[in-house]
Amino acid sequence: MKKVIITVTGPDKPGIIAGVSxxxxxxxxxIENISxxxxxxxxxxxxxxAIPESxxxxxxxxxxxxxxxxxxxxxxxxxxxxxxxxPANTITEPxxxxxxxxxxxxxxxxxxxVIADAGVNIxxxxxxxxxxxxxxxxIMIFEIDVPVSIDxxxxxxxxxxxxxxxxxxxxxQHKNIFDAVNRI
Numbered sequence: 001m002k003k004v005i006i007t008v009t010g011p012d013k014p015g016i017i018a019g020v021s022x023x024x025x026x027x028x029x030x031i032e033n034i035s036x037x038x039x040x041x042x043x044x045x046x047x048x049x050a051i052p053e054s055x056x057x058x059x060x061x062x063x064x065x066x067x068x069x070x071x072x073x074x075x076x077x078x079x080x081x082x083x084x085x086x087p088a089n090t091i092t093e094p095x096x097x098x099x100x101x102x103x104x105x106x107x108x109x110x111x112x113x114v115i116a117d118a119g120v121n122i123x124x125x126x127x128x129x130x131x132x133x134x135x136x137x138x139i140m141i142f143e144i145d146v147p148v149s150i151d152x153x154x155x156x157x158x159x160x161x162x163x164x165x166x167x168x169x170x171x172x173q174h175k176n177i178f179d180a181v182n183r184i
Contacts, residue, residue, distance in 0.1 A: 003080035010073035094175035101168035
């Protein structure tokens with residue numbers, strides 16, 4: 001089996017994930033990882049799948065387009081690069097960074113740059129901006145993978161300093177603590 005990355009974007013409606021997964025199932029493919037979100041009224045999904053060696057990307061693309069026809073979706077399929085499918089064996093710990101504050105241009109750029117400069121990877125990001133100064137209406141939640149070699153206190157202080165400079169409250173905590181505190 002070879003691995004492919006499938007991205008699907010377009011107007012949100014019920015059944016997109018069902019359509020994608022049914023096409024893959026019918027073509028004897030195995031979904032290894034999938035993530036999707038809706039941004040206002042737009043669907044965005046990405047899927048890592050193992051496909052039979054005998055199935056070409058072009059054939060899978062044709063099956064996807066047929067199986068999802070009439071939904072005005074953009075479908076892209078690419079082969080997963082073997083070099084990037086096996087990331088470096090850096091030992092990391094999962095953390096959650098949450099920010100709250102007034103909406104303004106550049107806040108995603110500022111916080112994500114501090115994270116990148118520290119050599120930390122963002123594995124997931126959810127940002128909802130509804131405008132105005134009400135901090136409860138403007139929230140970012142970054143899931144990050146922090147290498148154990150990083151000075152966590154220094155990293156946290158740099159994040160907090162940059163966030164404060166742009167009017168944001170910032171909280172960083174280990175994902176296990178975040179999950180325990182937010183368990184329903």
